[in-house]
Amino acid sequence: MANRANTANTADTASTGADRAGAEPRRGGPERPAASHRSRRERPSSSRRRFRYGPYLLILPSLAVLCVVLVWPIIQMVWISLHSYTLRHLNSGSPEWNSFAHYVSILSDGYFWRVFANTIAVTAIMVVLTMVLGTLVGLLLHKLPRWFSTIVAVGLMLAWATPVLTASFVYRWMFWTERGLVNYLLQVLPDWLVGSGWDDYNWFIDAASLFTILILIVVWQSFPFVAVSVLAGLKSIPHEMYEAARVDGAGPWRSFWSVTFPMLRPLFALILILQIIWDFRVFTQLFVLANGFQNRDVFLLSYYSYQQGFAATPANYGMGSAIAVIMTVLVLVITAYHIRMMIRQGELR
Amino acid sequence: MERVERLMPAKIAAVAAALLFAAACGGGAPEGGNAAAGGELDPADAPENLTIWVMGSAQEPLNDFLQNEVGGQFQETYPDTEITVEWIPWDGYADQFQTALAAGEGPDIVEIGNDQNALWASSGALTDITELVGAWDETPNLNPEMLEYAAYDGVQYGVPWYGGVRTLWYRADWLRELGYEPPETWADVEEVAEAIEAEYDVPGFGAPSRFQNGLWSLIWSTGGELAVQNEDGSWEGQIDSPEAVEAFEWWASLTESEISPQSYVGENELIPLADMANGQLGMYIDGSWAIGQMEEQNDEFIEDLAPGVIPGRDGMAPAMAGGSNLSVWANSASPEFAFEFITLLNNQENAARWSELAGFFPAYPALLEDERYQTDPMLAAGARQMTDVRFPPNTPNWAYATQDLDLFHVASLRIAEGEDAATVLGEVNAELTEALNRPIE
Amino acid sequence: MTPRLMRRLRSVGLYAAGAAVFVFAVFPVYWMVATALKPQSEIFAPTPTLVPQAPTLEHFERVLSGVLIPGTSFWSFLTNSLIVTLGSVAVASVFALLAAVAVARFRFRLRTAFVVLLLIIQMVPMEAIIISLFLNFRQLELSTGLELIGNLSSVLIVYIAVSLPITIMFLRGFVAAVPRELEEAAAIDGAGHWTVFWRVLFPLVAPGMVAASIFAFITAWNEFIVAFVFLQTNSESYTLPVSLSYYFGRTGTEWGPIMAASTLLTIPVMAFFLFVQRRMVSGLTMGAVKG
Known part of the structure; x- marks a missing residue:
């Protein structure tokens, strides 16, 4: 991270040299009229001097908040993860350096790897399902007449806008063992189709069935965003391109892969990254579905970290932070490519 | 919970x-x-x-x-x-x-x-x-x-x-109509529960799998122990003993023989509590304090509820x-x-x-x-139950073993899901011993 | 099969698929409201009813009358939620606008570092840093005497920080789109920097600020875990989501009141969402990432 910032910074400094007046040339805009140059030169020098610090003053409030709330805790997180640090250390004695003991014990623990694998698998399923379903619905909305697609879009908004906590409660209730709607429907459906014994099936014990609900909640809440984004993207593709593809004899499948996908590739890349980040950190839904920290079969990384840091007795901040560090590294690795692309693509200009 | x-x-x-x-x-x-x-x-x-x-x-x-x-x-x-x-x-x-x-x-x-x-x-x-x-x-x-x-x-x-x-909560009106006294042995529980189900078409007894200190009672009633402390201060789990295995097996058998609903597997007493309050259950074990919560949920049947002692293998079980x-x-x-x-x-x-x-x-x-x-x-009934009470081990790690690791529920759940009780308890007892001997900083 | 019949069938299929998507999206929300309106006996009935047979507001009354946590009420939770939501939106918008002007209008040594920082910080999951954030705030509280834990200020500042990166990136696009000539013309007329900012730039980016604030609003209104960690020691400071989780912890399976409370939490954000949905989409896809 520091490295990347440094290189970028050097490049920036170089370009700053070309424009020492302190103002940026307008991106892609017409040449600055000469008059503006003159007008700036005519400004009193005191104003210019004051302005050199201007940008720093402007970013100062944001930077201060970000440092206190995000930057410093991220550094702290790494430090804490390298120390024996529990609730007891808060009140008596200070945390002790423990030469990577947390990492050694986690990485050699079969349980941690199970949680790790579950996290990857659950996230992957969520992301893939969300992307596929969202894209299909986006295409569908594009095909439907305007009035009907508006109605469906409003429905999507409802799913999207529901607070995560509320959504989790509703799904817990729908899948609830007794009087839950899903078990009732499965019981009513013919046994040859869905099997029997649903009337008192408990969805919340086994990891597989609990994760099924978890995935369902997350997909339900995220696919509208993908669908609406894809729809917006589709509207920007000129109709002639599809015409051309059709003349070439392409069916819907081929025209999707030869026209739609290439055109929307940046959009898809972006949505994909956002989905990965969002789905990877899923916590609240699990908090409601698992209802506590006693069922260790259903932990995901974020949940495990929280459990160690707050629910374990005594709270083990060091261990919780070690898990959090691993989680953060994982997210940054997954998104590294994306971050690099954004930095390259003139995001920084 | x-x-x-x-x-x-x-x-x-x-x-x-x-x-x-x-x-x-x-x-x-x-x-x-x-x-x-x-x-x-x-x-x-x-x-x-x-x-x-x-x-x-x-x-x-x-x-x-x-x-x-x-x-x-x-x-x-x-x-x-x-x-x-x-x-x-x-x-x-x-x-x-x-x-x-x-x-x-x-x-x-x-x-x-x-x-x-x-x-x-x-x-x-x-x-x-x-x-x-x-x-x-x-x-x-x-x-x-x-x-x-x-x-x-x-x-x-x-x-x-x-x-x-804890005490046994039962529907006094139903037991009266059926001509039963509140059950005090395991065999009686099964008999009364089946009679209730036959007559009133609701489950006769609720046996949730998350039933930690109720399970301790059952273990004590068979003469088993939870854990013992050695001379050197270290602890040794005792829940792999034949007595403990018998207690866990009986509890799981209530679900298997459909005396207690499958839906209570994985749950604690709050679920049977709600069913009891709503007239959907014949008996379950909970504290004397549960009556207030039941009344809050639904006071329709509250007059018909009465407490008895915790049934043991051969008679009243010791309570925690x-x-x-x-x-x-x-x-x-x-x-x-x-x-x-x-x-x-x-x-x-x-x-x-x-x-x-x-x-x-x-x-x-x-x-x-x-x-x-x-x-x-x-x-x-509670006063009578108070005449036979026991205590689990007095160490901060008891909370770790039973709260963080939730070992009694892990065992009870696995057995309710059909695993062999002796095997499960052998494994869980090893975990219990390890947990109780965790260093206290 | 004639081509015409095929077209018919195809369009019927599309409508059916659209209807299925609509039902899938809306049903859980409907079920929440329907359950909230059913009396306890109907919720507990062996055969669920699709439409409440005897709608009642008893669960809403119970939630609103606030017997849940003595000394507090639904209204105090609502007030807390409004304070952190509106407060964080207002502060984040102002801070972000200042930073966006800096990033879009000036070149300065740390500019690139700042933007890279924003990019990376967006990727770090809040759930990962909650432990160190908690200890950090604790330290801050001990050394400065500020009231943070168990106080709305902690949550407020976190929400500001969380929505800053995305808001800055978004507003930056708006600021960059304002023709520089306008500002320069004003400057020639003798206007100071502040006047230029306030009279020229601000009115032009104000719509962008509204759009950017949507994201901040929804994040703050719905946020649970940070509020739960920082506010749980003081029930007077609970926000609506924290109080809702508390309700759930207390009652476990009393679905009527839980669904009623959930409905109450959902209504404001849903109304807001429907109101601004178009901007939301463009905000996330264009503003947040493309700048």
Whole structure:
């Protein structure tokens, strides 16, 4: 991270040299009229001097908040993860350096790897399902007449806008063992189709069935965003391109892969990254579905970290932070490519 | 979810017997003996606010009692002090305690489950009140064993507030119609449950798998133990014994033979509690305090519910001696006034009122002499159950094994799902032994 | 099959698929409201009813009358939620606008570092840093005497920080789109920097600020875990989501009141969402990432 910032910074400094007046040339805009140059030169020098610090003053409030709330805790997180640090250390004695003991014990623990694998698998399923379903619905909305697609879009908004906590409660209730709607429907459906014994099936014990609900909640809440984004993207593709593809004899499948996908590739890349980040950190839904920290079969990384840091007795901040560090590294690795692309693509200009 | 699952140390087997004996010997102190420390405290120094954390869900009468009655009494002497009562759900209460502790916040007075005393004392959450307790004139009237169990490592951290045991809740009207007495053995439970199901078409007995200290009762009833401490202070789990295996197997068999609904697997007593309140269940085991919660949910059948003792293999099972202490939180800015409030809240008069309201048993043996504990059917079963109570191991790691690792539920769940009980308990017992011997920093 | 029939069938299929998507999206929300309106006996009935047979407001009354946590009420939770939501939106918008002007209008040494920082910080999951954030705030509280834990200020500042990166990136696009000539013309007329900012730039980016604030609003209104960690020691400071989780912890399976409380939490954000949905989409896809 520091490295990347440094290189970028050097490049920036170089370009700053070309424009020492302190103002940026307008991106892609017409040449600055000469008059503006003159007008700036005519400004009193005191104003210019004051302005050199201007940008720093402007970013100062944001930077201060970000440092206190995000930057410093991220550094702290790494430090804490390298120390024996529990609730007891808060009140008596200070945390002790423990030469990577947390990492050694986690990485050699079969349980941690199970949680790790579950996290990857659950996230992957969520992301893939969300992307596929969202894209299909986006295409569908594009095909439907305007009035009907508006109605469906409003429905999507409802799913999207529901607070995560509320959504989790509703799904817990729908899948609830007794009087839950899903078990009732499965019981009513013919046994040859869905099997029997649903009337008192408990969805919340086994990891597989609990994760099924978890995935369902997350997909339900995220696919509208993908669908609406894809729809917006589709509207920007000129109709002639599809015409051309059709003349070439392409069916819907081929025209999707030869026209739609290439055109929307940046959009898809972006949505994909956002989905990965969002789905990877899923916590609240699990908090409601698992209802506590006693069922260790259903932990995901974020949940495990929280459990160690707050629910374990005594709270083990060091261990919780070690898990959090691993989680953060994982997210940054997954998104590294994306971050690099954004930095390259003139995001920084 | 472990509502009144707390314990007292293991040395003495029968608190209630002690309670009754002590009651016979000790004369009750004069009522309202709460002012002992009061004379030394200057009301002008009293804090603006005292906060008390009480466990469980806020039931209106209980909150009213703490806030207005006892709070009002306190304000007679200390008119400038406001009393704040906060209710902490048993679910996830440890998060809240630890967050408060770390942040230097929290209440002044806190209710601590007696089996959690060692945990929170060793975590530095509680104030050493040895001297204050020693100076309080009601102290000699408290149950001595309960008092001792509110100490850890030779330091007094709490004052026993109340005791509680689980009982068997049953539909008295149905048993009457069917001509059964409340069952006291396992065989009777099965027979009565099947009769209820046949007649009323609702499950006869509720056996949730998350039934930690109920399972302890069953193990004790077969002559089993939970864990024993060796000479060198190390612990050894005992739940792989044939007795313990038998207890776990019986509990799981209730689900397997469909006496208890499959849907209770993975759940705690709150689910059968709701069904019982809604007239959808014949019997289940829960604390005496459950009646208040049932009434809140649905009071339609409340008159038909009655308590009996916990059925054991061959007769009444020993119950876990549950109960709570009142402690002074480590971060309290005015620990003397906090203790002053405790002496008021836990004087004999208020202790009796509280027990009556909440469905508990007071920590004063003299109060248990009261006639109503023999004659009131809602109390008599509990009073009888109180004559045979036991305690789980007294170590902070007991909370780790049963709360964090949830070992009893892990075992009970796996057996209910069809795994072999002896194999499961062999594995879980090894985990239990390891957990109990975890170093205490 | 004639081509015409095929077209018919195809369009019927599309409508059916659209209807299925609509039902899938809306049903859980409907079920929440329907359950909230059913009396306890109907919720507990062996055969669920699709439409409440005897609609009642009893669960809403119970939630609103606030017997849940003595000394507090639904209205105090609502007030807390509004304070942190509106407060964080307002502060984040102002801070972000200042930073966006800096990033879009000036070149300065740390500019690139700042933007890279924003990019990376967006990727770090809040759930990962909650432990160190908690300890950090604790330390801050001990050393400065500020009230943070158990106080709305902690949550407010976290929400500001969380919505800053995305808001800055978004507003930056708006600021960059304002023709520089306008500002320069104003400057020639003798206007100071502040006047230029306030009279020229601000009115032009104000719509962008509204759009950017949507994201901040929804994040703050719905946020649970940070509020839960920082506020749980003080029930007077609970926001609506924290109180809702508390309700759930207390009652477990009393679905009527839980669904009623959930409905109450959902209504404001849903109304807001429907109102601004178009901007939301463009905000996330264009503003947040493309700048």
